[in-house]
Amino acid sequence: MNWREQFQICLVTAVGLTCLLNFLSWPWLLPALMVAVVTLLGLPLGAIALLLCHRLCGGEWGRLAQPCWQGLLAFVPGLAVAILCLLPWMSQLYPALDGQILGASSPFKSTYLQSDFFFARIVFYLGVWVALAALLQSSRGWPTSIYALGLV
Numbered sequence: 698m699n700w701r702e703q704f705q706i707c708l709v710t711a712v713g714l715t716c717l718l719n720f721l722s723w724p725w726l727l728p729a730l731m732v733a734v735v736t737l738l739g740l741p742l743g744a745i746a747l748l749l750c751h752r753l754c755g756g757e758w759g760r761l762a763q764p765c766w767q768g769l770l771a772f773v774p775g776l777a778v779a780i781l782c783l784l785p786w787m788s789q790l791y792p793a794l795d796g797q798i799l800g801a802s803s804p805f806k807s808t809y810l811q812s813d814f815f816f817a818r819i820v821f822y823l824g825v826w827v828a829l830a831a832l833l834q835s836s837r838g839w840p841t842s843i844y845a846l847g848l849v
Contacts, residue, residue, distance in 0.1 A: 710779075711778045711781075714779070715783075727789060727790060730783065731783060734779045734780055738776045741770060741773045743769075744765075744770055745770065745829050747762070748766050748770075749829070749848050751763065752833070753841055753844040771834075773830035777826065780819065781819075784819065787812075787815070787816070793810045794811075794812045832847070
């Protein structure tokens, strides 16, 4: 099964879970799904960091684990879609997004936690992670400066 098929399966599953959340309205299921998605996202993000370090530094230290790290990269697009499907309910997970909790306490906090900026940040980070996963899955030899920039 290639990564496109895995992505399609993850997409269908995420859309199905979104519909399930919308119709059933189980308040206890939403935090559990968010914890599961964020926990599962840690492994592929760690694989991205390790692959970037290995491609930047080279050496024999990562040759044996590299196929395992490459396999973990296939989950990044599906998990990104799962997080995007949870975005409509983020205000239930993070009450500060409503703006009523912060009030006029700090202009930085009110801007940083504004829902539009919050959603834009999430979409930006997910796009960067998916782009890095695609870059690392390609067999093309990229300049080492690209890998260094990815680590930043």
